[in-house]
Amino acid sequence: MESYLSMKNISKTFGVTGLKANDNVTLDVRRGEIHALVGENGAGKTTLMNILYGIMQPDSGTISLNGKELKILNPIAANKAGIGMVHQHSRLVNEFTVAQNVVLGAEPKKAAIFFDNRKAEAEVAAVIEKNRFHISPEMKISEISVGQMQQVEIIKMLYRKAELLILDEPTSILTEQEIQRLFDTLRELIKRGKTVILITHKLSEVKDISDRITVMRKGRIVSVKDTADVDEREISKMMVGKSVIFDFAKGEEGCRETVLSLEKVSIRKKRQGHPILDNISFNASSCEIVGITGVAGNGLTELEDVIAGLQKISSGSIYHNDEDITNISPKALRERGLAYVPTDRLKRGSSLDTSVKENLILTSHHDFMKRCGVFDDNKISEHSRRLISEYKIDGHSDVPIGTLSGGNIQKVILARELDNVKDFVLFSEPTWGLDVASSEFIYEKMLEMRARGVAVVLISSNIDEILTLADTIFVMYRGRLVAGRASGPDLTREVIGEYMLGLKDDFRGEE
Amino acid sequence: MKVNRSDMFVTAIALLITLSAAFMVMLVMIFIMSETPGETLFYFFAGPLTNKYYLGNMFNSAIPLILTGLGIAFAFRSSMFNLGGEGQVYAGGFAATAVCLAMPAAGAFFGITVSLLAAVVTGAVIAGLSGFFKMKWRTDELISSFLISNALIYIVDNFITGPFDDPGNNLLTTSKVAEQFWFNKIFPPSNLDISIVFVVIIAILAFFYLFKTHQGYEMRMCGVNPEFARYGGINVGKYIMLPMLWSGALHGLAGAVYVLGTSHACFKGFSGGMGWNGIAVALIARNNPIAVIPAALFFAYIEAGAESAMINADITIEIASIVQSVVFFLITAQAIYNFLKYRRKAV
Numbered sequence: 028m029e030s031y032l033s034m035k036n037i038s039k040t041f042g043v044t045g046l047k048a049n050d051n052v053t054l055d056v057r058r059g060e061i062h063a064l065v066g067e068n069g070a071g072k073t074t075l076m077n078i079l080y081g082i083m084q085p086d087s088g089t090i091s092l093n094g095k096e097l098k099i100l101n102p103i104a105a106n107k108a109g110i111g112m113v114h115q116h117s118r119l120v121n122e123f124t125v126a127q128n129v130v131l132g133a134e135p136k137k138a139a140i141f142f143d144n145r146k147a148e149a150e151v152a153a154v155i156e157k158n159r160f161h162i163s164p165e166m167k168i169s170e171i172s173v174g175q176m177q178q179v180e181i182i183k184m185l186y187r188k189a190e191l192l193i194l195d196e197p198t199s200i201l202t203e204q205e206i207q208r209l210f211d212t213l214r215e216l217i218k219r220g221k222t223v224i225l226i227t228h229k230l231s232e233v234k235d236i237s238d239r240i241t242v243m244r245k246g247r248i249v250s251v252k253d254t255a256d257v258d259e260r261e262i263s264k265m266m267v268g269k270s271v272i273f274d275f276a277k278g279e280e281g282c283r284e285t286v287l288s289l290e291k292v293s294i295r296k297k298r299q300g301h302p303i304l305d306n307i308s309f310n311a312s313s314c315e316i317v318g319i320t321g322v323a324g325n326g327l328t329e330l331e332d333v334i335a336g337l338q339k340i341s342s343g344s345i346y347h348n349d350e351d352i353t354n355i356s357p358k359a360l361r362e363r364g365l366a367y368v369p370t371d372r373l374k375r376g377s378s379l380d381t382s383v384k385e386n387l388i389l390t391s392h393h394d395f396m397k398r399c400g401v402f403d404d405n406k407i408s409e410h411s412r413r414l415i416s417e418y419k420i421d422g423h424s425d426v427p428i429g430t431l432s433g434g435n436i437q438k439v440i441l442a443r444e445l446d447n448v449k450d451f452v453l454f455s456e457p458t459w460g461l462d463v464a465s466s467e468f469i470y471e472k473m474l475e476m477r478a479r480g481v482a483v484v485l486i487s488s489n490i491d492e493i494l495t496l497a498d499t500i501f502v503m504y505r506g507r508l509v510a511g512r513a514s515g516p517d518l519t520r521e522v523i524g525e526y527m528l529g530l531k532d533d534f535r536g537e538e
Numbered sequence: 539m540k541v542n543r544s545d546m547f548v549t550a551i552a553l554l555i556t557l558s559a560a561f562m563v564m565l566v567m568i569f570i571m572s573e574t575p576g577e578t579l580f581y582f583f584a585g586p587l588t589n590k591y592y593l594g595n596m597f598n599s600a601i602p603l604i605l606t607g608l609g610i611a612f613a614f615r616s617s618m619f620n621l622g623g624e625g626q627v628y629a630g631g632f633a634a635t636a637v638c639l640a641m642p643a644a645g646a647f648f649g650i651t652v653s654l655l656a657a658v659v660t661g662a663v664i665a666g667l668s669g670f671f672k673m674k675w676r677t678d679e680l681i682s683s684f685l686i687s688n689a690l691i692y693i694v695d696n697f698i699t700g701p702f703d704d705p706g707n708n709l710l711t712t713s714k715v716a717e718q719f720w721f722n723k724i725f726p727p728s729n730l731d732i733s734i735v736f737v738v739i740i741a742i743l744a745f746f747y748l749f750k751t752h753q754g755y756e757m758r759m760c761g762v763n764p765e766f767a768r769y770g771g772i773n774v775g776k777y778i779m780l781p782m783l784w785s786g787a788l789h790g791l792a793g794a795v796y797v798l799g800t801s802h803a804c805f806k807g808f809s810g811g812m813g814w815n816g817i818a819v820a821l822i823a824r825n826n827p828i829a830v831i832p833a834a835l836f837f838a839y840i841e842a843g844a845e846s847a848m849i850n851a852d853i854t855i856e857i858a859s860i861v862q863s864v865v866f867f868l869i870t871a872q873a874i875y876n877f878l879k880y881r882r883k884a885v
């Protein structure tokens with residue numbers, strides 16, 4: 028087959044750091060295929076796609092589509108050429124409706140000046156219909172789930188008549204079900220002659236959906252293969268130069284003492300007919316990893332906020348080492364030693380325009396004072412150098428954290444939070460966007476903390492992650508816990524799946 | 539924090555382009571409106587530098603601007619908007635005057651200290667009020683600070699024209715404060731006084747406070763991303779209040795320094811423009827306390843240039859102020875544009 032998109036000898040160096048994010052990269056994509064682009068955090072995948080989409084200009088190299096050489100100066104030009112991109116981090120406007128977001132930048136106009144909302148909604152509805160999405164154009168972005176936001180991003184590209192779709196880590200923020208739905212959509216699009224470039228860190232997905240694979244490492248292409256010819260292990264070997272397998276032992280029973288305890292915690296405000304949190308009770312003990320899972324929209328996010336002290340509860344109590352900490356401030360919680368890796372890494376976990384160094388001291392800046400509240404700059408730099416090397420963060424201490432690759436931003440957050448864990452730590456979706464090696468690194472850290480006697484709470488929609496790590500597994504459905512069991516051979520993916528969909532409920536009738 | 543170098547480069551280039559654009563507009567306007575454009579231009583640009591009097595006065599008029607610019611920068615750094623600068627400067631100046639008038643026989647050091655303190659507290663309380671309202675009831679501080687300030691201007695006007703009016707003078711002003719309180723002139727025959735030294739020191743301290751101290755760090759984090767700050771255990775409520783207090787204090791001080799250093803009395807409307815120009819100064823300086831100094835000097839320079847052209851060449855006061863406004867407008871527009879772009883990125 029002749030190539031559809033051909034990027035030749037693309038190089039890109041970032042001025043500030045002198046780093047070669049793309050080094051003579053040649054990418055070749057055929058029409059009608061799903062082409063997976065994989066590589067470790069910071070390998071240069073996003074950079075390459077940003078160049079294709081006109082967000083950045085390459086230092087050298089050429090791009091041709093359908094055999095015609097193109098200069099793509101900006102995303103509008105990319106749209107014109109039939110290229111669409113869904114970014115690693117959502118760029119939708121929360122206050123706008125689905126339709127308004129979709130047409131943003133290409134709005135239908137009344138009398139050539141005024142925004143025509145009705146027409147926008149009708150046109151967007153037509154695109155939704157045609158591609159069989161389940162979403163209503165009048166809904167506000169703030170009211171829809173992450174999975175739906177992703178759909179909106181795709182609809183946005185289809186509305187612009189994209190033929191080539193770039194999806195940068197679309198699945199890292201989705202639940203299992205949402206991923207399947209997304210893949211169905213992609214297969215559907217392929218049938219209608221579109222072409223997809225997919226970036227992901229989950230190799231099972233690569234195997235599942237792609238036709239061909241391009242592997243990047245440290246800014247270069249290391250391999251291009253037909254998916255059918257390789258297995259997951261080989262792919263990961265090409266990415267990092269070694270194969271990675273997860274196999275972790277469960278914790279010992281020995282040292283269990285209750286550290287964090289929730290008793291009948293509720294948020295009474297209703298959503299879809301049920302309280303947001305409904306009588307949640309569980310304990311997290313030292314030497315234990317408590318895993319909590321569920322489908323998005325069933326209260327996981329709110330539970331995360333409650334444990335982190337960022338959301339007040341309407342009834343119930345929370346105890347830390349037998350002291351009542353119900354509704355205390357996040358500051359007071361931090362002073363008690365809470366370490367917390369949040370789901371939302373861009374708005375909550377980091378401050379994008381602020382340097383890596385200053386992001387790293389957020390929770391410990393009290394420890395860097397000389398006297399009278401004056402900072403000891405050397406100590407701060409020293410601290411950041413140490414964490415950067417310890418956590419293998421690919422980035423300089425003085426650059427804004429927003430210029431780091433997605434995975435490296437997460438590593439900065441992890442480094443900050445895990446550096447001085449006391450006796451409890453809360454993880455929410457810790458491995459979203461991390462490559463295989465980094466995920467393994469985080470898992471090891473979690474196990475190491477458990478061994479030290481820390482109580483670990485892991486909120487994750489990734490069932491495999493929960494099954495691999497958790498000693499006790501809780502499942503949330505419609506704001507309630509419907510399962511709370513020690514992990515064991517009888518607790519399989521399928522069983523957990525049944526709990527997640529509300530088909531099984533161990534606590535019904537109790538109260 | 540180190541500022542991203544390429545980012546700074548872009549800003550510098552953009553500023554340069556705006557400056558050239560402003561300059562071109564000014565050239566055109568002067569060529570149209572002046573019979574002797576060459577002469578007018580000369581006085582406009584070189585005027586403020588030709589003699590000690592103009593030069594000193596130019597530096598002198600930068601003094602309150604540095605303080606108000608710092609006041610605004612402080613608030614902006616923590617994402618608070620203080621639009622009440624005018625009223626805070628005015629009330630601060632009035633408070634300083636009232637204290638001095640109340641104790642005409644006090645010693646210089648004691649009197650000046652108390653009077654400055656009164657001005658600082660007055661400014662802080664006024665701006666702090668808006669911070670307090672925001673903390674308590676989420677009232678938008680942008681609107682409340684503006685409204686409070688406007689109301690205060692009328693109240694102070696009333697004091698000046700009523701109970702405090704100097705009967706021996708038919709201008710609308712209080713009497714002059716006792717001479718021992720006047721700041722020493724350091725560059726005669728101009729009005730430039732010793733306070734410029736202190737103001738520069740304050741700017742350096744402000745920089746140090748923002749970037750090198752624990753409190754400055756917390757304040758900045760609340761400014762760039764309040765959710766991040768709260769998540770990390772910073773008391774976000776505190777940094778709604780604190781920056782407004784600082785901001786108001788600096789504005790109040792600006793008023794006092796103008797009274798004790800330059801006017802020696804509180805005349806009606808003396809603060810006109812000091813508050814608003816402070817906003818422009820802070821924007822141009824991108825809320826960097828050190829950069830506030832050249833930004834304020836630039837403003838003072840254009841003002842002095844317009845004045846010198848008016849006195850020495852053939853353009854009228856209206857034309858001079860039109861030229862001046864156009865330049866300010868262009869510069870401010872560019873700075874606001876940058877600021878908004880920055881804000882958008884930050885959310």
Ligand SMILES: Nc1ncnc2c1ncn2[C@@H]1O[C@H](COP(=O)(O)OP(=O)(O)OP(=O)(O)O)[C@@H](O)[C@H]1O
Pocket residue numbers: 041043044046048066067068069070071072073074075115421422430431432433434435460462
């Ligand atoms: N605007 C920028 N300025 C400076 N450096 C940058 C910028 N954008 C990316 N980089 C650097 O380029 C390298 C490649 O980044 P890129 O985002 O392409 O990685 P990636 O392969 O997408 O990684 P991830 O899987 O973590 O998202 C990183 O080291 C990153 O820090």
Ligand SMILES: [Mg+2]
Pocket residue numbers: 072073074115195432433434
């Ligand atoms: Mg990326």
